[in-house]
Amino acid sequence: MNFENFTIPFDINPEYSKKVAYFSMEFAIDQALKIYSGGLGFLAGSHMRSAYNLKQDLVGIGILWKFGYYDQARNHDQTLQPTWTKKMYSFLVDTGIKFQIEIHSAPVWVKAYYLDPEIFHTAPMFFLSTDVPENDHVSKTISHRLYDANESTKLAQYILLGKGGAKLLDEIKLTRDVYHLNEAHGLPAAFYLLKKFGGDLAKVKEKLVFTTHTPEEAGNEKHDLFLCHNMSYFSGLSIEEVRAIEGEQDDRFNHSLCALKVARIANGVSQLHGKVSRKMWNKYPGICEIKAITNAQEFKYWADKPLYDAKDENDTMTFDFRKKHLKKRTFKIVADQTGNLFDPNVFTIVWARRFAGYKRADILLHDKERFEKLLNNPKYPVQIIWAGKPYPMDYSAISTFNTLVEESKNHKNMAVLTGYELALSKALKQGSDLWLNNPRVPREASGTSGMTAAMNGSVNLSTDDGWIPEFAKNGVNGFVVPQADYENMSVYDQDNFDLENLYNVLENEILPMYYDQPDKWRKVQQQAMDDVKTAFNSDRMADEYYKQIYA
Template sequence: MSFTNYNVPYPINESYKTKVAYFSMEFAVHQPLKIYSGGLGFLSGSHLRSAYELRQNMIGIGILWKYGYYDQARNQDETLQVTWMEKHYSFLEDTGIQFQIIIHDHPVWVKVWYLNPETFGTAPLFLLSTDVPENDYVSQTITHRLYDANVATKVAQFILLGVGGAKLVDELNFNPDRYHLNEAHGVSSVFYLYKKFGNVEDIKKRLVFTTHTPEEAGNEKHDIYLCQKMSYFCGLGLDEVRKLTGIEDDQFNHSLVALRFAHLANGVSQLHGVVSRLMWGKYPGVCPIISITNAQNWRYWADKQLYRFMEENNDAGWDDRKRYLKRRSFEIVADQTGKLFKPDVFTIVWARRFAGYKRADFLTRNKERFEKLLSNKQYPVQIIWAGKPYPMDYPAINEFNSLVNLSKKYNNVAVLTGYELTLSKRLKQAADCWLNNPRVPREASGTSGMTAAMNGAVNFSTDDGWIPEFINNANNGFVVPKGDYARMNTQEQDDYDLNKIYDMLEQEILPLYYNQYDTWRSVAINGMRDVRFRFESGRMANEYYQELYK
């Protein structure tokens, strides 16, 4: 196919004819394409799938990571081992496009690969790589590891996504009406566009931005002199950069610059929109921030048979299917850990990216109540943990390893490795209860519970991210009532949440599951119905066109 005057290769729905180039550091479109780390990728993967289903005029622009994020393996004692395996993808097409960009005052060759929409049912996805023989070794390593720990390499990756992505759009002659930055990693594109258009107005009317980070410290900042040295500003002098961006100190704040160059931005839940407006409102020149709540692709994630039994009001069929899904998932538990879990035992799953505020080991912090929960004969429980810590986040890796060591004492506790799309889906099918206990309001959206609900798991969560828009307590899930968090220190907040979680498990959730299973099933089914109605990514992809790209 021709990539010289590129058009999206399927008929466009008239409602979605605005041309959009969608930049993201990671895309989780399907298990075989391992170029993602967590929630940001799951979100952009679902977005591309729904864009395809709705026939939207959108292309994705990302990076082809040679070693992916990393492969999660085990040491001899079952603790976490970070391994780097080279990836090969026969299903990606060589576009024949190769061009140069400047990184660190040095021309770097960029090669472009293409994921055809028909391959996995997504909007077209272009992936940039510097791993070509024309580049020196250092330049080749730019696209080796997603979120490389080396600061200079990371800045180079941001330049590749932003400047390289914007240049690719020109190479394709795609001429987008909107450049959509999914997180601020690609904000270097604004300096490329400034050189192209010669003014800020032309950038502003085209640029929109999605922020995912609900606290200032979590937003990427880099030394402005390092950025200058790395050619981040496309040859602009620092005085001009400061004038254009309004950055006065020596920290280049990527999100703040994105908010100043975009004409509109969005947070990824109603609550996150509120938090973001408060957080960024004190800075001058920031664009309006609306809310478009994240969602996940039903066609990819949901168990269709569970839905069919739900629609037929076939309770016996639904129970039988859920039991089968649990049994099948427990084969993975047995394979990895040698433990035989039982499909008729209440199963709690905590699985997502390991990060401090998500409190992976939360249940274990009250040893007495944890012990009591695991040894309860009347209401037996099984617990599964899984998730990938960032490979250089040693506190998170220690947390993972301490859970592994703890699990060795119990036949009904398992910690799994290899948390990617396929295992994620299996664990959602394994779960009766999908546990989510971030420290409020640190979770911008936290979409894992959406896909859990699509597989018959009941959400049990602190009241953060998308949860306030979804859970009606004891009707379609369970939610920890918000405490007066503003007056609490971190320890008090943790104590409050943990006590509430245990109280609700012991007094409400476990008795309901074991003594009134019909009611439990109806909670799960209400969750399935509500999540499809309001948190399916078709709704989200439509809202992006109606509200952000308009």
């Protein structure tokens, strides 16, 4: 294949002929390609699959992480141990393309690898690496670990994605009308383009669009402006010129704010998040319009087809049998990892996602007495599974994970699993009856795991955050706890309010329905499967990006 003059290797649907480059730090494409950490990657992976389904003129640009995010292993006492293993991928094509970009005032070599669309049915994708013999050791490590904890390395990674990705498009002579930044990590692309267009900011704005995923200002990354400048983040712009663009005199460079100043249009990732983002950023002059396009996941990849077939044929016996079969299959993983034998006839709750403080993994354990009662209820037995990858340097999240592991040693119907990647994620959605999601409102921008749970007949129990307000009809296709007055309540009071309501819904509505009214429970499952199928399929999302953001 000729990468000197690259062309999209399939016929483009004329509806989607605008030429787009999509920049993301992580993509969850397949279990075998470990270059993602969590929701941002799951979303980007589904977006790439849908771009392929719709035959859009879109190319994905990411980084080939030599050690991935990390491999989740266990210490001898079952607690969490992050390990880093070198990854090898025979299905990626070495393009033979190598070029240099400036990082920290020095030239760094960048090599490009290609993922053919037919391998995993995605948009054509390019992955960048600095792990080449021409680079010194420090430069090689830029593409080693996703979200490296070292501040300089992290900034170098953003430069590699943004500046490296934009330069790659020039190297392969692939003209793009739109540069789509999925989060602000790829922002150095804007400064690369600014230099390329001779300082014409209006020209950069024409091409740049930005998706923000962070619903609170403190969560948006800020780094020392002078460090960013020394790292060659701004492609030669002076501190004064950067300040003029960002519009702030602060010594901390606000990546998201700057992205909102240099993009033509931006979007939040749920309707609620769009509202929260507009309220949060509108106090700054000169930001672009912030729309909302609700995240989604690819139906074809995630949904269990036999379960949908049984539902569509109104075959309740086959439907129940299939769900039980999926549970049995998942419980083999539970037994293999923990030695606990779970029962497919018992109601199974799963909490599985990235371990972040606001997601409150251990909220049910805040009332120890009630938790014991829940796990030891002879009338309505339950089984409960946790899984998720804390950030390897987030010691508070790791401590939460380890606390759950310790607690699980006291209960044969409680398990904590490791290795929460695409394959385990899919298994847990298939093997759960209830998908528990309890972030502190309004801190979850979207939260897509509940969508793919619903695609596998797992019912959502959630706080009213992210995508849930657009989907949930309480008691009809899922369960939503009443919303706390989160603007006026302390975090402590909000947590207690949500805890009380989660238990009330579980004990008084969900468990009695599952055990005493199985037909009614099945109706809720199937209603969720119907409601999620089109509205939260990423084909809808990829189409909306073209019509509302790229157009």
